[in-house]
Amino acid sequence: MNLHQFRFIQEAARRNLNLTETAKALYTSQPGISKAILELEEELGIDIFVRHGKRLKRITEPGQRVLQAVDVILREVANLKRIGEEYSKQDSGTLVIATTHTQARYLLPGPLVALRKRHPKVVVTLLEAAPPQVAQMLLEDRADVGLATEALAGTEGLLSLPCYEWQHMLVMPADHPLAATERLTLEQIAREPVVSYSAAYAGRTRIDQAFALKGLSPQVVLEATDADVIKTYVRHGMGLGIVPEITVKDDPACAAGGDLVVRPMGQFFGRNTTRIAFKRSAYLRSFVYTFAELVSERMNRSLIEKLMAGQAEHYEL
Known part of the structure; x- marks a missing residue:
């Protein structure tokens, strides 16, 4: 089974089972739609439609259940497309940074001003919290990136790199x-x-x-x-x-x-080390890489990509 078959039966139901109109709406041929529907029915082992000759007359009871499932599947496919569109727009979006007050007040003003110049469409949200809460925000997908001295390196599910040392x-x-x-x-x-x-x-x-x-x-x-x-x-x-x-x-x-x-x-x-951290399974947009590079001269996209791939977990200053 495939998405084309799902779209064919969904559109056929919307077009009152008129395959000629269905073919026009989907810019394909009527015989192609008929063949695809028959193949789906054969794979499922049920009749989705009652036929009279080559014409579809009504939807069967199991066919109703199939259409309900297809509606859910295609709705989620549409959601996937929207997610892809949102995240593929690498020059815009929202960057959520979870960090302590010290980093927000003293470390981040310069990098964020520079980020604004390079990605003017990106909106930044700063969430100030104690280090354990910074880690939790990352784990709960409430933040894209975290900065703190404590907690980040030892939290399961997070990957971190050292930014800078201080005394x-x-x-x-x-x-x-x-x-x-x-x-x-x-x-x-x-x-x-x-x-x-x-x-x-x-x-x-x-x-x-x-x-x-x-x-x-x-x-x-x-x-x-x-x-x-x-x-x-x-x-x-x-x-x-x-x-x-x-x-x-x-x-x-x-x-x-x-x-x-x-x-x-x-x-x-x-000496103490302030670290930058990401959730292990996170998808990082291009401006997240830019932000990390602006925070520390030791950061670069290649290093972060190795980290996310599990190849740089032991990198230290």
Whole structure:
């Protein structure tokens, strides 16, 4: 059986079983339609139509059931065509990005502005969430791509690649007693109140582990999910801030002469990796590849295609 046969019997029913009109509507020959219908009936082992000579007189009871099934099949075929048309328009559509606030605020503005110039018909939706929720959005097909430091690499059903590495930075007011010390120790930091990220964000686990290995307990007095909030409370004297490197890199307040002083903490807390992730079975449109390439210079379409084909799962920076 094939789609041509299905279309023939559906159109015949619509044309009051007039095969001449059916042939005109489908731009084919009447004998060809008659032969195709007979072959379908033979394959199914039933009569779809009652005949009088070569004319179709009425639809049989099993024929009614066949037509109901054919209507469903052809409706879904039409849906498949619409899906194909939607996704084949590679220069337009909606790109849904699930990510944390830090990536949305500090990493993505440049890439998204560049994406807008290259794909002006693409509408971008940003969904900000904690890393576990970012992973879940990908799995549930609520997002096309995910960006986060935690959760993505270890979630079954997702494929991810490393975008960039970063370290934590200690932030303090320029007039803080420790601001004049170039090489701080964990013991010095542990004696001060600390303002940092919540446990699920921005490599906080590494911070806690580093203190624990030294037998120290940081005096965390405030937790947040936004580096700008952390820096605000640092300015108000709440404590020393611990934030991702990207959040201070281009901040004039953290540059020479600014009201905040920063110190690298990679020697204590190690290096962190922010990753880009996709659902294993996802179909990626061309602008998704473009977005990934704009996010990280290490990304390219060939690498991502290898990832989706299961050939680059162990690629690291």
